[in-house]
Amino acid sequence: AKEAGRNRSIVFEPAMRTELERRVELLRDVRAAVAANEFTLFYQPVVDIRERRVVGFEALMRWIHPEQGVLTPGHFMAAFEDQELSLRLGDLAFEQSLRQMRAWLDQGVEFGRIAVNISAAQFRSGRLAEEVQERLARWNVPCARLTIEVTENVYMGWGSDLVSGNISRLHAAGVMIALDDFGTGYASLANLRQFPIDRLKIDKSFVQNAEDEAIVKAVITLGASMGMKVVAEGVEDPDQLAALIRYGCDQIQGYHFGKPMPAEEVAGFLERFGA
Ligand code: C2E
Ligand code: CA
Ligand code: CA
Ligand code: CA
Numbered sequence: 001a002k003e004a005g006r007n008r009s010i011v012f013e014p015a016m017r018t019e020l021e022r023r024v025e026l027l028r029d030v031r032a033a034v035a036a037n038e039f040t041l042f043y044q045p046v047v048d049i050r051e052r053r054v055v056g057f058e059a060l061m062r063w064i065h066p067e068q069g070v071l072t073p074g075h076f077m078a079a080f081e082d083q084e085l086s087l088r089l090g091d092l093a094f095e096q097s098l099r100q101m102r103a104w105l106d107q108g109v110e111f112g113r114i115a116v117n118i119s120a121a122q123f124r125s126g127r128l129a130e131e132v133q134e135r136l137a138r139w140n141v142p143c144a145r146l147t148i149e150v151t152e153n154v155y156m157g158w159g160s161d162l163v164s165g166n167i168s169r170l171h172a173a174g175v176m177i178a179l180d181d182f183g184t185g186y187a188s189l190a191n192l193r194q195f196p197i198d199r200l201k202i203d204k205s206f207v208q209n210a211e212d213e214a215i216v217k218a219v220i221t222l223g224a225s226m227g228m229k230v231v232a233e234g235v236e237d238p239d240q241l242a243a244l245i246r247y248g249c250d251q252i253q254g255y256h257f258g259k260p261m262p263a264e265e266v267a268g269f270l271e272r273f274g275a
């Protein structure tokens with residue numbers, strides 16, 4: 001047994017150390033990249049099915065890497081799990097999206113609402129609602145232009161006043177609240193009633209898996225019965241779209257209508273879409 005234990009440690013240690021080293025290296029690179037302004041937001045359209053118009057965009061973080069090009073969050077997930085970095089990226093997302101909204105408002109670009117993703121760490125200060133309202137005021141952007149997307153786990157994991165209080169204050173101010181990745185986390189149905197949720201987002205893993213049809217239908221029915229609009233994410237083809245329309249889904253986000261794009265392409269996209 002001792003022999004096996006020693007062998008195991010010989011086999012696994014280098015691999016573990018490599019993973020840890022990679023993580024440390026990634027976090028260091030991300031820190032430098034934040035300082036070098038290499039992070040930016042791309043915007044993906046959300047389309048209202050019945051009105052056939054763009055109702056808004058989700059702001060999604062991208063790292064414009066000098067050598068590797070445009071990197072999606074999958075390449076730097078560890079940064080969102082790091083307390084300090086996720087706060088800095090969260091800050092950056094609010095600041096950039098608000099500056100962008102201000103610019104679009106000034107240019108008369110009808111972007112609808114912009115949805116910003118929030119991570120758990122951003123609730124730690126206990127003042128998220130006030131911070132967001134201060135920023136909105138500073139950029140002179142109406143609260144009604146902003147949606148915040150919170151995952152079930154952030155919602156439920158903190159449960160307490162810290163999250164629900166801040167969410168409620170934002171909602172009362174007119175910021176729209178979307179529950180992200182619905183069905184993939186730990187939310188219980190009873191909890192849904194306790195929070196002011198305006199939108200349920202069905203995760204793309206359900207939308208793209210034909211075997212999950214019953215789940216998708218159930219979420220749409222549930223959302224409708226609770227007065228929430230339901231957004232299906234990850235819609236790539238006309239068949240998925242047709243099925244969602246049949247089930248009575250309200251809004252669609254997916255490559256079928258548009259991939260996440262740089263801010264400069266948004267006005268042109270809206271024109272082509274005929275909004
Ligand atoms: P999410 O919030 O669930 O965002 C939706 C993801 O689905 C995005 O991935 C989007 O590009 C992708 N998507 C949308 N439509 C389609 C489609 O038709 N096909 C496929 N294959 N994918 C589609 P992305 O941009 O890679 O972001 C991944 C995740 O990273 C996001 O998932 C979100 O959890 C996180 N994230 C992105 N930006 C931020 C941010 O600013 N702050 C925080 N906290 N998290 C962020
Ligand atoms: Ca999201
Ligand atoms: Ca997510
Ligand atoms: Ca998702």
